[in-house]
């Protein structure tokens with residue numbers, strides 16, 4: 166098996182209580198059967214607490230949708246008491262992703278996590294793909310990997326403008342936005358505001374691009390992340406289908422960023438992490454929305 170990761174992957178470490186956005190809030194946490202069996206055998210006070218807080222193989226969330234083991238200091242009680250190895254698979258793996266193609270895996274950290282965003286956007290050099298492992302890949306996979314490497318090179322070449330591919334704005338994007346399942350109210354409220362002031366946003370584009378000039382590599386990094394994460398899905402459809410979806414994602418991100426700049430007069434690195442994390446949660450962590458992005462509307 167060959168595994169490809171982006172070069173910053175190895176720097177990732179959950180920042181736990183320093184995170185403003187614990188990922189244990191608001192998600193259903195299914196416990197894998199192996200870990201569930203371990204939890205059921207746990208004895209003593211912790212064993213009792215586990216039994217009382219698990220139903221049908223999932224943690225019973227509190228009224229405010231927190232995991233019952235998420236402490237008020239933002240740390241996980243299970244890690245504090247038993248170490249990382251005691252976690253169920255989903256908690257141990259989050260926010261990592263694995264995309265499979267033949268005997269090849271793309272492995273990375275998803276942007277729903279603010280630390281993953283911080284690492285991606287703070288990179289000052291062009292990102293590199295690192296491939297390790299053994300395995301013989303079929304010709305189709307090798308062809309796709311070669312095509313992806315060429316696209317990544319093109320996207321990272323500062324002499325290539327990304328405007329046409331990612332930032333030429335038109336209202337057609339709204340039909341995708343309307344079809345998405347909203348992650349929360351912020352999606353519906355902000356998309357309505359963006360629609361209302363779309364013409365003013367387009368008029369502001371040149372000013373925003375000048376403001377972002379020194380940080381334009383952030384969009385190149387995002388494009389590389391998306392190519393790494395999704396391009397190999399071209400094993401199931403034409404590469405143009407996946408590229409169109411990536412372009413829609415980039416346009417969505419860019420319009421949201423432009424909207425923040427339009428309404429606040431700034432777009433700093435905290436705004437960058439906030440919007441990237443939000444768009445990722447909205448699109449990437451719903452299979453329906455990902456299908457809509459690539460194959461819908």
Ligand code: SF4
Nearest residue numbers: 179180184188278280
């Ligand atoms: S969002 Fe990322 S940094 Fe924050 S608690 Fe989750 S994994 Fe850790």
